[in-house]
Amino acid sequence: MHQTRLSxxxxxxxxxxxxxxxxxxxxxxxxxxSGEAAIADAVxxxxxxxxxxxxxxxxxxxxxxAFAGIKPGMEVADIMPGTGYxxxxxxxxxxxxxxxxxYVLQTRDIKPGKDYNENDTLSRAQIAYSVKQQPExxxxxxxxxxxxxxPKQFNVPKQLDAVVTADYGLWKAENPKADMAVANASxxxxxxxxxxxxxxxxxxxxxxxxxxxxxxxxxxxxAGFTFVGQSGNANDAATTxxxxxxxxxxxxxxxxxxxxxxxxxxxxxxxxxxxNPGLIRKGGKGERERRxxxxxxxxxxxxxxxxxxxxxxxSGYYYFGADGAGCMIHMFPTDQQGFINCEDALxxxxxxxxxxxxxxxxxxxxxxxxxxxxPDANASQGGTLGNTPEEKARKFGQLYGFAESHGxxxxxLSQYLDAxxxxxxxxxxxxxxxxxxxxxxxxxxxxxxxxxxxxxxxEDPMSAGARRDQAIAAGQRPPxxxxxxxxxxxxx
Numbered sequence: 001m002h003q004t005r006l007s008x009x010x011x012x013x014x015x016x017x018x019x020x021x022x023x024x025x026x027x028x029x030x031x032x033x034s035g036e037a038a039i040a041d042a043v044x045x046x047x048x049x050x051x052x053x054x055x056x057x058x059x060x061x062x063x064x065x066a067f068a069g070i071k072p073g074m075e076v077a078d079i080m081p082g083t084g085y086x087x088x089x090x091x092x093x094x095x096x097x098x099x100x101x102x103y104v105l106q107t108r109d110i111k112p113g114k115d116y117n118e119n120d121t122l123s124r125a126q127i128a129y130s131v132k133q134q135p136e137x138x139x140x141x142x143x144x145x146x147x148x149x150x151p152k153q154f155n156v157p158k159q160l161d162a163v164v165t166a167d168y169g170l171w172k173a174e175n176p177k178a179d180m181a182v183a184n185a186s187x188x189x190x191x192x193x194x195x196x197x198x199x200x201x202x203x204x205x206x207x208x209x210x211x212x213x214x215x216x217x218x219x220x221x222x223a224g225f226t227f228v229g230q231s232g233n234a235n236d237a238a239t240t241x242x243x244x245x246x247x248x249x250x251x252x253x254x255x256x257x258x259x260x261x262x263x264x265x266x267x268x269x270x271x272x273x274x275x276n277p278g279l280i281r282k283g284g285k286g287e288r289e290r291r292x293x294x295x296x297x298x299x300x301x302x303x304x305x306x307x308x309x310x311x312x313x314x315s316g317y318y319y320f321g322a323d324g325a326g327c328m329i330h331m332f333p334t335d336q337q338g339f340i341n342c343e344d345a346l347x348x349x350x351x352x353x354x355x356x357x358x359x360x361x362x363x364x365x366x367x368x369x370x371x372x373x374x375p376d377a378n379a380s381q382g383g384t385l386g387n388t389p390e391e392k393a394r395k396f397g398q399l400y401g402f403a404e405s406h407g408x409x410x411x412x413l414s415q416y417l418d419a420x421x422x423x424x425x426x427x428x429x430x431x432x433x434x435x436x437x438x439x440x441x442x443x444x445x446x447x448x449x450x451x452x453x454x455x456x457x458x459e460d461p462m463s464a465g466a467r468r469d470q471a472i473a474a475g476q477r478p479p480x481x482x483x484x485x486x487x488x489x490x491x492x
Contacts, residue, residue: 035071035093042092047136052085059200060240061089067231067242068162068198070094075160077101077190079147080167082124084131086200090164091137099139101156102128104338105171106146129337142338143329147183154186155327155342157319159255162196163187169201169211184223188247189254190322197225197245211241220245256324261298264320267351268294272372275364277399278392279419280308280379286415287362289384292328293371294318300328305379311336358406363399382423389427393434396420397442404451413450420446 043061070076072095078087081102090100104125125144132140145155154163165171172180187197197220201211213230221227225245232241258264274291281288288309292302302314316331327342343360351357353368374384385395400416424434435446 035069036066038072038093038095039065039070039089042089045092048088051083052088055085058240059085061086063231064198064200064240064242065089065093067229067244068164068196070162073097074162075099075101075158075192076162076164077103077143077154077156077160079103079163079165080105080124080171081128081131082167083127086164086166087128087131087140088137091139094139096139099141099158100137101160102132102140102142103147103154103156104128104142104144106144106339125338143340144336144338145340145342147186153321153323153325153342154183154190155321155325155340156190157321157327159192159322160190160195161192162198163191164198164200166200168199168216180219181222184220184225186323188223188225188251191247191254193247193251194249195247196228197247199243199245201241201243213241213243216243224248224251255322257320257322258324262296263349264326264346265294266349267347267366269296271353271369272367273347273364274367274372274384275362277363277365278382278385278396279415280305280381280383282381282419282422284309287412289379291367291372291374302328303373305374305384306376307378356402358403358408361409361412363403380423380426381419389423389429389434390437392423392427393420393437394441396423397438397440397446400438401442401444410450417447417450 039062042065043056070090070093072093074094075098076090076094078090078100081087081104084102087100087102094100125142128142128144131137132142141157143155147154184197191197199211199216199220217227220243224247226248228244228246230241230243270293272291272293274289276287276289279287279289288304290302290304292300294300298318300316300318302311304312306312311333314328314330314332314336316329319327319329321327321342325342326346327340330336330339330341346359347355347364347366348357351366353366356363356365358364382392382396385399386392396416396419400413400420403413403416420438424431427434438446
């Protein structure tokens with residue numbers, strides 16, 4: 001049986017318990033002691049890499065993790081996990097009933113890094129996966145995503161008990177244009193009430209920038225966090241500086257995941273959905289048609305046409321983030337494991353094969369039941385829209401009018417207009433006759449130039465994503481989120 005000495009953190013918890021009563025005292029002491037025992041076991045685990053053990057003298061993991069209040073069963077994210085020093089410890093502490101999300105930022109993620117326990121220089125995502133693949137870390141999930149970009153959220157499958165980052169200063173230094181207000185607000189929404197946001201700084205790595213403590217406090221408290229306290233001295237290189245923030249226990253509910261998965265994905269299961277019908281990303285630029293099939297076990301496959309760029313086939317599993325957006329996490333191809341693509345574009349209720357909707361600046365359509373695979377031939381503009389040039393022209397007119405009526409960007413409408421003209425020219429048919437077919441479904445003659453917003457935002461002003469962002473900014477519940485409980489799918 002492991003024995004550990006009660007620290008000042010446990011004694012502080014005991015003092016709180018005395019104020020609450022004897023039964024509360026017992027509960028508080030048990031929880032605190034359990035956390036400290038788990039921390040001691042994690043730090044003392046004889047299977048830790050020697051490179052990690054060598055860093056303990058600078059990082060003081062026992063004190064840092066006790067100050068953070070990390071306990072068994074917690075849901076924790078490690079942002080910019082680097083070589084996995086903190087992630088490994090967190091994994092041992094939270095145990096089989098908890099989860100650790102190694103959150104690798106997409107921005108500049110290809111910058112090589114050196115894992116103390118690897119022979120080769122790897123990208124940050126590769127380092128994270130090399131840690132995850134070690135058999136003792138079954139509670140790891142690698143998430144490879146940005147924070148604060150569309151749809152402006154911190155994309156994790158569950159509400160978190162704690163978020164840890166040892167690279168807040170590096171995060172800002174590498175991304176000088178990063179909107180930390182948006183990033184910290186998205187972390188706030190992804191935490192449970194009472195959840196902890198921990199900044200760790202000072203591990204003896206001279207290349208890391210110094211953390212501006214006052215700026216960090218100002219940025220994070222502006223997002224709604226309460227500053228709990230500080231451990232260590234920013235001016236003392238021999239100590240590890242730790243800043244602890246808490247999401248208020250009485251904060252409004254920020255979990256907007258759908259309560260009922262079957263309702264949220266009504267119409268998806270068993271049907272092929274496609275985006276950007278008919279487009280092929282000519283010259284490697286712009287949008288392209290992609291198709292996806294979702295399954296009730298929350299797995300999916302996504303595929304594209306030959307000649308439209310990389311990623312002909314992807315698969316993985318699907319989950320919802322705190323803001324209610326759906327996220328696909330790629331498991332295949334293997335070089336994309338952990339890469340996340342999130343969107344607010346859930347189909348409106350009642351959609352059926354043949355129906356279209358517009359969200360996130362993109363046309364989406366249910367094609368029909370089963371897998372609709374592409375022909376084994378190079379793609380052409382409008383090649384999936386019909387069997388004859390006339391059919392394709394009519395569909396182009398419908399798509400252009402649909403996008404235009406939903407406030408599509410000038411850039412998006414231009415891609416459809418250019419694709420139509422390419423199809424018309426390549427078909428060798430009568431251009432005037434095809435223009436007449438386009439006009440039948442569009443309701444007007446083929447425009448000389450695309451309309452739409454000049455700003456190339458690709459965002460539909462009436463989309464669920466835009467309405468959600470407006471509601472969040474106003475402190476309201478995002479439309480479409482019911483705030484109910486959500487059970488993330490089991491990892492395949």
